[in-house]
Each structure stands twice: as structure tokens, then as C-alpha cells.
Amino acid sequence: MRVQIKPTHQIQRINSLLNQLDELNKINPEAFMKRPHQKVWSGAEVLKHMIMAHAAYAAKIDGALGKLNSVKDEVEALPTRAIPSFLIKRFPPKEGEIRFKMKTTKSFKPVLEVDKLSKEHVQELLDKMKETLHQLSGWVEQTRKKDVLPVRFNSAIGAIVKFNASEACEFILCHNERHFQQVKNTIGEVDH
Numbered sequence: 690m691r692v693q694i695k696p697t698h699q700i701q702r703i704n705s706l707l708n709q710l711d712e713l714n715k716i717n718p719e720a721f722m723k724r725p726h727q728k729v730w731s732g733a734e735v736l737k738h739m740i741m742a743h744a745a746y747a748a749k750i751d752g753a754l755g756k757l758n759s760v761k762d763e764v765e766a767l768p769t770r771a772i773p774s775f776l777i778k779r780f781p782p783k784e785g786e787i788r789f790k791m792k793t794t795k796s797f798k799p800v801l802e803v804d805k806l807s808k809e810h811v812q813e814l815l816d817k818m819k820e821t822l823h824q825l826s827g828w829v830e831q832t833r834k835k836d837v838l839p840v841r842f843n844s845a846i847g848a849i850v851k852f853n854a855s856e857a858c859e860f861i862l863c864h865n866e867r868h869f870q871q872v873k874n875t876i877g878e879v880d881h
Contacts (some may be wrong), residue, residue, distance in 0.1 A: 691774040694767045694855045696833040699862055703826045706862075709869055710819055716876060718811035722803055725878035731803050732872045732879075736814040739868050743821040745845040746857050750828050753842055753854045757835040764833050764855075773856040777863050822865070829858050 713732075721732035730738070769777060837853040844850035844860070852860060 691771065692769045692777045692859065694769060694859050696764060696829050696855075699829045699858065700826060702862055702866065703822055703829065706865055706869055707819065707822050709873075710815065710822065713872065713876075714815055718808040720876045720879055721811045721814075721872075722806045723879040724803060725875055729875065729878075730871070731806075732875050733806055733811050733814055734803065735868050735872045735875065736818050739865055740814065740817050740821055742845065742864055743825070743861055746861060747824070749842045750854050750857050753837070753840040753857075754828065754831050754835060756840050757837060757854070758839075759834055760836050764835075764837075767832075767837065767855050769856050769859070772850055773852055773860065776850065777856070777859050825858060825861055825865075828854065832858060 721736070724731045724734075768774075832855045835854070837855045841851040841853050842857075844852055844857075
């Protein structure tokens with residue numbers, strides 16, 4: 690069964706991430722600077738990765754939303770197409786567990802020198818993450834009032850996957866939910 694995108698539910702989930710981000714802001718920034726072990730990203734690196742992934746879609750989503758016609762009645766639910774649905778289903782964590790581990794492409798690997806990070810740099814990442822979540826919320830609000838189906842664009846991995854604005858927002862949201870869990874897991878490991 691394909692994923693049904695419900696903008697109202699998306700806004701609730703974004704608000705949940707904003708609340709989680711508020712909680713992360715209370716944690717000692719040094720916890721974001723440590724890796725549990727060499728092959729795992731630090732909390733700061735995970736934040737940087739989410740910000741980079743979001744940035745890859747910003748111009749595409751803004752461009753698509755600018756081309757779309759408004760609809761008379763707000764969109765309550767929108768079915769996804771097969772490939773976006775498949776990807777979206779695999780991303781969110783289930784019961785605190787990140788399923789379907791996957792490697793990121795080189796272009797989305799955060800390049801941070803963990804041993805040279807400062808508390809200010811961590812705070813900048815947390816602040817930027819908040820900006821991206823607010824931008825995502827704004828996009829979702831726009832998709833409620835637009836016919837998103839006519840305009841599709843390449844995903845960040847290329848033309849093999851194409852998204853409409855709603856599918857891209859859902860993908861980013863699921864991606865963030867996955868990596869917020871990763872930040873929590875990572876900080877939990879280094880804080881002990």
C-alpha cells in the first residue's frame with residue numbers, strides 16, 4: 690500500500706521535531722562533538738548532514754511551488770507514487786530503532802573536523818536545523834493549497850527518483866525523523 694501524505698500530520702511531526710530540537714539545545718554542546726566510535730558520526734555531523742540534505746531540495750521545492758496552481762479546497766491527503774512511497778516507507782525509525790541501514794552518498798557526507806568543533810559551531814548547527822524545520826513547515830503549508838501533481842523534479846540522487854513537492858517534503862521529514870533518532874542514540878552513547 691502506498692503512503693498517503695497528510696499535510697496536517699506532517700505539521701504535527703515537524704512540531705515534534707522542533708520540540709526534540711528544543712530538548713537537544715539543553716544538552717551540553719560537547720556531547721555533539723564526540724563520536725561513540727570511529728565509524729559513527731558525531732551528533733554535530735548528523736545535524737550537518739540533515740542541513741545539507743535539506744539544502745539540496747530547497748531551490749527545487751521553491752521552484753515547484755512557484756509554478757503550481759492553487760486549489761479551491763485544501764488537500765487533506767495525497768497518495769504517493771510507487772518509488773517515492775517505497776523510499777518514504779523505509780526511512781522513519783520504528784520504536785527508536787533505525788531500520789534499513791544505508792550508506793550516504795559522498796556529496797552528503799558532512800565534512801567536519803570533530804576535534805576542532807566549538808560550542809558556538811554546535812549552536813550554529815542547532816540554530817540552522819531549526820531554520821530548516823520552519824522552512825519545511827512553510828513548504829508543507831503551501832502544499833495544502835496547491836495542485837502538486839503536475840510538477841516533478843529530480844531527487845538529490847538524480848533522475849532515477851522524481852518527486853513532486855509533497856513527496857519531497859515527506860521524504861525530507863522522514864529523513865529528519867531518522868536522523869533525529871540517530872542524534873539521540875549517538876549522544877546517549879557518548880554521554881555515558
